[in-house]
Amino acid sequence: MSITKQTIAIIGAGGSMGSAIAKSLADGNYRLLLFDTDLEKLGSLSEIIQRNHSAADLEPMSCSHESCWEADIIIFAVPHSAEKALAKQIRDVATQKVVISIANPVDVDFENLTTRPDTSAAEELQEWLPHSKVIKAFNTTFAADFEQPVIDGKQTDSFIAGNDKAALRMVSELVETAGFNPVIAGDLTVSRTLERMQLMLMQLTIKNDYEWHAGWKILHN
Amino acid sequence: MYEQLKRSLQQHITLTDEEWDLCKHNFRPKRMLKRQFLLQEGDVCRELVFVEKGALYSYTLDLSGNKHVIRFAFDGWWMANLHSFFTGEPTRLNIEVLEDSELLMLDKKNHQILLEKIPAYERYHRIILQNAYVALQRRVENALGLTAEEKYERLIQESPAFLNRVPQNLIASYIGVSPETLSRVRGNYNR
Numbered sequence: 001m002s003i004t005k006q007t008i009a010i011i012g013a014g015g016s017m018g019s020a021i022a023k024s025l026a027d028g029n030y031r032l033l034l035f036d037t038d039l040e041k042l043g044s045l046s047e048i049i050q051r052n053h054s055a056a057d058l059e060p061m062s063c064s065h066e067s068c069w070e071a072d073i074i075i076f077a078v079p080h081s082a083e084k085a086l087a088k089q090i091r092d093v094a095t096q097k098v099v100i101s102i103a104n105p106v107d108v109d110f111e112n113l114t115t116r117p118d119t120s121a122a123e124e125l126q127e128w129l130p131h132s133k134v135i136k137a138f139n140t141t142f143a144a145d146f147e148q149p150v151i152d153g154k155q156t157d158s159f160i161a162g163n164d165k166a167a168l169r170m171v172s173e174l175v176e177t178a179g180f181n182p183v184i185a186g187d188l189t190v191s192r193t194l195e196r197m198q199l200m201l202m203q204l205t206i207k208n209d210y211e212w213h214a215g216w217k218i219l220h221n
Numbered sequence: 222m223y224e225q226l227k228r229s230l231q232q233h234i235t236l237t238d239e240e241w242d243l244c245k246h247n248f249r250p251k252r253m254l255k256r257q258f259l260l261q262e263g264d265v266c267r268e269l270v271f272v273e274k275g276a277l278y279s280y281t282l283d284l285s286g287n288k289h290v291i292r293f294a295f296d297g298w299w300m301a302n303l304h305s306f307f308t309g310e311p312t313r314l315n316i317e318v319l320e321d322s323e324l325l326m327l328d329k330k331n332h333q334i335l336l337e338k339i340p341a342y343e344r345y346h347r348i349i350l351q352n353a354y355v356a357l358q359r360r361v362e363n364a365l366g367l368t369a370e371e372k373y374e375r376l377i378q379e380s381p382a383f384l385n386r387v388p389q390n391l392i393a394s395y396i397g398v399s400p401e402t403l404s405r406v407r408g409n410y411n412r
Contacts (some may be wrong), residue, residue: 002264003261003262003263003264004258004259004260004261005257005258066252069250069251070251070252070253070254072251092222092250093222093250093252095245095249095250096246096247096249096326096328096331097249131246166328166330
């Protein structure tokens, strides 16, 4: 873990995943730049974090471009359908930066993925940000898992996929700070599997009523 | 966002459009605010930093917590701890932002890509290192052989930008005298 503080921009911080991630990183050695178009949600999130994590270094931001320019790591906490437009907006300041794709491109009925079978949300994002280091992470964990990453006595695994070794290392540290056990699953194409896995977990959650608090764990010797 | 970098490269070498594109896309643009740290003692320096706009300074801290300023970097200058960057050993330096800055960061892997793919970049880098070595040598000579008055006079002649943009306590630390001595020296100089 580096001594020098890293800056993380969370775009869409007011949403359930965005705020869960922000809260879980508030005690880490990070400066958090929080952006959301919903100012009310952004305000109440900042208040909650400041109340519960007095040492947190965070700033509510009024511009996504500015947030990403200041950041070392950018987290796209927006639906996949909004990612292309956002990527276009911030592309010039995301060059060589780690961009985390947390999206699961599921349709409204939780029946299918909206992406073609030969690609994934993360790979599409990489196409839209060709000079950034896109890493898949936090897509196999529900928002509620961030508050209680230990489920049934076991620490939830959180899978990571990407092509750049240094970026994978940075994101592993981030995942660990958030309370999960990081598992590097492979290169960015593995995102196809990770996104499908989560579609299945969503379907099972609905069917078996896991109350959106469930996760993955590899059992091994 | 890349004007100063382009100017700095063009000052020493000529790049084709493709080479400039490759160059540009290997730098990470980063905006930083005054008083933020780019590097802290104990970390490994993994990036060379080019200042597009703004100001940085590097320093060591002694056991009593006093700052010893090593150097400054303004628009169009490079900054790094080369010892840590090349050896991979933890740095003893801190690099702090002196004015809100727009920076371009080049990590070791991308630096290597540019050295391998663009022969002119290798030449540019050699010239930059050469200039840095000469500047360092002059700095050591000045530190060892000049009086406080002479050091201040040379600073004004060689780097007038310092005077407007750097607080007096950091100038004093840079030339290795107490703020009180600097104040006396300035008084004498202006008289």
